Amino acid sequence: MSKSNKLHQRALATAMAVALTAGFAGSAAAAGRVDTAGLHSPDQTSFDRFIVKYRNGTSVTAQQGSLTKATKASAQALSASRVRSLAVGGEVVQASRALDRVEAEGFMRQIAADPNVEYVEADLIMKPLMTPNDPHYGTYLWGMQSGTPGIRADQAWNTTSGAGVVVAVLDTGYTDHSDLVGNILPGYDFISQSRTAGDGNGRDSDAHDNGDYYRNEDSSWHGTHTAGTVAAVGNNNKGVIGVAYGAKVVPVRVLGRGGGYTSDIADGIIWASGGSVAGVPANANPAEVINMSLGGASTCSSTYQAAIDGAVSRGTTVVVAAGNSNADVSGFTPASCNNVIAVAATNNSGTRASYSNYGSKIDVAAPGGDSPDCTTLIVSTGNDGLSAPGAENYLCMAGTSMAAPHVAGTVALMQAARGTKAPLTPAQVESILKSSLRAFPGSNDKPIGNGIIDANAAVAAAAAF
Ligand SMILES: [Ca+2]
Ligand SMILES: [Ca+2]
Ligand SMILES: [Ca+2]
Ligand SMILES: [Ca+2]
The missing domain is CATH 1.20.5 (Single alpha-helices involved in coiled-coils or other helix-helix interfaces)
Incomplete structure (x- = not known):
């Protein structure tokens, strides 16, 4: 022949x-069934355990022989052995090394080629659905949870904590709160006037908050609070958790006693986003997102717009609080500038907070809290000092200042979920946030956009984009 x-x-x-x-x-x-669904999990890219169901009567010796045969097809050395039988049927099989998706699927197909095999699947690693152990989470952080008024950060945390992303918080600076400071990167103090700064000098490299007490008002610790909502340390059995508790915060001190000048804030925007400012060393950690829980009564000025456009051109998303004047946001800056995400505040029923600015220039809404008590306000890291810093504590506050960091934290989660893909542009971030909103549970008396941000949906959309 x-x-x-x-x-x-x-x-x-x-x-x-x-x-x-x-x-x-x-x-x-018939050859066995190969269940490949688990190989496409976004959470797991390597596989070293499998579950193989053999037909009744297949001896252990035959099982091991079949496994050994299946490993032979592998290009690199591989062995596999039975670990134990499962109560529901099937054997746990341990591979000698972790296999990537392609190799795992090839190995599973080799195993299934044995007619004694009914099915084979990857022994996937499950993770707990994230409920953080921070003690204030359950009672106070409704804004991050999945109930009606929340942004569903708890669900997004099953995918990402924001690790690897930098958020610049332009505010009053920060304090060394033990539930925050681990996530603080070197910042800068842009307050040029010593009297406003209260730290005895003008600009300097120390962005600590010395206290912004002014006339008859006590220090606010506003920057410590907003930074905590973005990235307080999470799952550490202490206090609160940030929306992006795996992200890092670059504190940019621009507000002091009585507030801060636009000129200093504009420089802060440029520096935070990786641009250069004369006389200031470059920012080693340019931010993917800037949070500005600040504003004043004016239309958007040329200086603000130029600074914001500069940040956006460098790929930095700019999130701004709409303001707390129960008025149209068009009369407030920088919230009414182009190229920003303007954030209105909702209460713990999920509708407009009584103080929140509104109008067609609002992009999205997020939890800012409203009266009457701490369970309906926003709780975050704080301090008990009336003038200078005292002991750390947790403070409840209400405002669009509290709503904006929920959004900035969500943007950090979205960028982290990109993995090895290119970061989203600021325009893409805004578009995804707006197309993944949770509908308001009831009607608002004034327009504040089309809904509350949905961190879980936004993260999923960002990962898939
Ligand atoms: Ca200073
Ligand atoms: Ca300083
Ligand atoms: Ca904590
Ligand atoms: Ca906008």
Whole structure:
């Protein structure tokens, strides 16, 4: 018989085997089912354990022999062994090394080629659905939860904590709160006037908050509070958790006693986003997102717009609080500037907070809290000092200042969920946030956009984009 004839016969035999398999699907002779769904999990990219179900009566010796045969097809050295039988049927199989998706699927197909195999699947690693152990979470942080008024950060945390992303918080600076300071990167103090700064000098590299007490008002610790909502340390059995508790905050001190000048804030925007400011060393950690829980009564000025456009051109998303004047946001800056995400505040029923600015320039809404007590306000890291810093504590506050960091934290989660893909542009971030909103549970007396941000949906959309 010629060589080509042999080949021909072999080909025919294969065709017949295929026909038999098709004709007797489900019979003992059929190859096993390969369940590949788990190989496409976004959470797991390597696999070292599998579950193999053999047909009744397959001896342990035959199982191990079949496994050894399956490993032979691997390009690199691989062995596999039975670990134990499962109560529901099937054997746990341990591979000698972790396999990537492609190799895992090839290995599973080799195993399933044994007609004694009913099915094979990856022994996937499950993770707890994230409920943080921070003690204030359950009672106070309704804004991050999945109930009606929340942004569903708890669900987004099953995908990402924001690790690897930098958020610049332009505010009063920060304090060394033990539930925050681990997530603080080097910042800068842009307050040029010593009297406003209260730290005895003008600009300097120390962005600590010395206290912004002014006339008859005590220090607010506003920057410590907003930074905590963005990225307080999470799952550490202490206090609160930030929306992006795995992200880092660059504190940019721009507000002091009585507030801060636009000129200093504009420089802060440029620096935070990686631009250069004369006389100030470059920011080693340019931010993917800037949070500005600040504003004043004016239309958007040329200086603000130029600074914001500069940040956006460097890929930094700019999130701004709409203001707390129960008025149209068009009269407030920088919230009414182009190229920003202007954030209105909702209460713990999920509708407009009584103080929140409103109008067509609002982009999205987020929890800012409203009276009467701490369970309906926003709780975050704080301090008990009336003028200079005292002991750390947790403070409840209400405002669009509290709503904006919920959004900035969500943007950090979105960018982290990109993994190795290019970061989203600020325009893409805004578009995804707006197309993934939670509808308001009731009507608002004034327009504040189309809904409350949905961190879980936004993260999923950002990962898939
Ligand atoms: Ca200073
Ligand atoms: Ca300083
Ligand atoms: Ca904590
Ligand atoms: Ca906008």
